[in-house]
Amino acid sequence: MFEAQIKITLKKTVADPQGLTVKHALESLGFGGIGMVRMGKFITLKLEAKDQAKAEAEAKAACEKLLANPIIEDFELEVKNI
Amino acid sequence: MKFGVVVFPGSNCDMDCFHVVQKVIKQPVEYIWHKSTKLEHFDCIIIPGGFSYGDYLRTGAIARFSPIMDAVIKFADNGGLVIGICNGFQILLEAGLLPGAMLRNQNLHFICKFVELKVEATDTPFSSGYKKGQIVRIPIAHNEGNYYIDEKGLAELKKNDQIVFRYVNNPNGALDDIAGIVNKERNVLGMMPHPERCSEKELTSTDGLPIWESIVKWLSRKSTKR
Numbered sequence: 162m163f164e165a166q167i168k169i170t171l172k173k174t175v176a177d178p179q180g181l182t183v184k185h186a187l188e189s190l191g192f193g194g195i196g197m198v199r200m201g202k203f204i205t206l207k208l209e210a211k212d213q214a215k216a217e218a219e220a221k222a223a224c225e226k227l228l229a230n231p232i233i234e235d236f237e238l239e240v241k242n243i
Numbered sequence: 244m245k246f247g248v249v250v251f252p253g254s255n256c257d258m259d260c261f262h263v264v265q266k267v268i269k270q271p272v273e274y275i276w277h278k279s280t281k282l283e284h285f286d287c288i289i290i291p292g293g294f295s296y297g298d299y300l301r302t303g304a305i306a307r308f309s310p311i312m313d314a315v316i317k318f319a320d321n322g323g324l325v326i327g328i329c330n331g332f333q334i335l336l337e338a339g340l341l342p343g344a345m346l347r348n349q350n351l352h353f354i355c356k357f358v359e360l361k362v363e364a365t366d367t368p369f370s371s372g373y374k375k376g377q378i379v380r381i382p383i384a385h386n387e388g389n390y391y392i393d394e395k396g397l398a399e400l401k402k403n404d405q406i407v408f409r410y411v412n413n414p415n416g417a418l419d420d421i422a423g424i425v426n427k428e429r430n431v432l433g434m435m436p437h438p439e440r441c442s443e444k445e446l447t448s449t450d451g452l453p454i455w456e457s458i459v460k461w462l463s464r465k466s467t468k469r
Contacts, residue, residue: 171346175391178349178416227308230301230337232344233391 163208165220168237169229170201204228207243216240244462246272247285249315249331251306256292256328259439264289267442268455277309286462287324288315290331292384292437302345302387303333312338324368324458325431329385332423332433341426341433342400343392348385349416355384357448359411360422360436364404367425368461369432372453378411379450381436383422388435390417403427408434 171177177199184198206223210216217240229236246264250257257274264272275282282288295306306312312334319325319340327335335341348354357380362373373379392400397419400406408423415435423434438451 174393175346176349176416178347178351182351227304228300230304230344232393233346 162243163210163213163216163220164241164243165204165206165208165216165223166239166241167204167206167220167224167228168201169204169224169234170199170236171233172235175233213240213242216242244270244287244459244466245285246270246287246289247275247282248272248289248291249275249277249311250291251277251293251295251309251334253295253297253306254291254293254330256330256437256439259437260289260291260328263439263442263451263455267452268459270459275311277306277311280310280314282311282314282318282323285318285323287326287458288318290315290325290327290334291439292329292331295330295334298330298387301337302330303335303337306330306334307337316340319426319431322428322430324462326369326454326458327431327433328437328439329383329388329435332435333387335431335433340431341424342396343390343424345387346389346391346416347387348389348414353384353386354388354414355382356414357382357441358414358422358436360408361411362407363409364407364425366404367407367429367432367457369425369454369457370407371460372457380441380448381438381451382440382448383414383436385415385435388415388417388422390421390435392418400424405429407432408436 179200180198224236362377409420413420438454441448441451
């Protein structure tokens with residue numbers, strides 16, 4: 162059994178109003194030196210596969226087909242054998 | 244001439260669209276459950292607004308893989324008319340029938356109000372009943388209407404005159420004030436504002452009516468040509 166941990170973020174070229182609002186909230190609470198804040202999604206999924214390479218390929222395909230929208234989002238993927 | 248209104252779990256403007264087609268423009272119309280896979284006897288498909296699959300993951304992302312969508316893509320590829328309104332527009336973007344994607348509204352609020360739109364293109368089956376440059380009043384109701392496309396894509400949209408409606412006062416951050424676009428072939432329209440909510444005088448605006456009338460006119464001409 163494998164576990165995939167998937168991070169989905171808006172592309173750097175896409176404005177993130179949610180991140181900006183959180184940045185402002187932090188600043189108004191007195192947190193100094195806050196740089197850019199970006200929000201995203203975190204997905205974990207468990208999957209059966211023959212080996213690590215197959216599990217990675219499967220999780221990557223899932224990201225490309227459904228989990229992330231390549232027009233506006235990037236994803237990062239980590240697959241562990243559990 | 245037959246209209247079909249696709250119903251996904253979570254659609255909530257399906258009855259409004261059905262009502263306008265049946266009672267206002269008085270044309271035959273049927274609901275199509277999203278598990279259906281056949282669209283042969285339809286002339287125009289309406290993808291209504293709502294919250295298909297609870298807007299989970301991304302708006303329209305899951306509905307886009309409902310069985311009916313393969314049929315809608317085939318129908319559009321064969322020149323059939325498809326109009327996606329609000330969540331319907333989001334589904335058409337996710338399905339790749341229209342270019343670009345939707346982001347959350349810039350102010351992070353769900354916005355529900357009448358807005359003014361400028362009609363930018365009238366040479367489409369959906370907008371021939373308007374005058375170019377006409378300002379119309381049509382309501383919006385969405386949380387993700389902040390249209391995004393990369394620079395190259397925007398240049399394409401402009402070059403091919405695919406932008407049909409622009410907001411007069413941009414409410415949501417949409418790139419280039421875009422409220423509605425057609426595909427290159429001009430038989431698929433996506434728009435965030437809701438014409439089905441302003442097609443009868445009881446609803447304080449009938450500015451949405453020309454869309455339905457344009458479709459009827461276009462389809463009648465087509466059937467005479469046959």
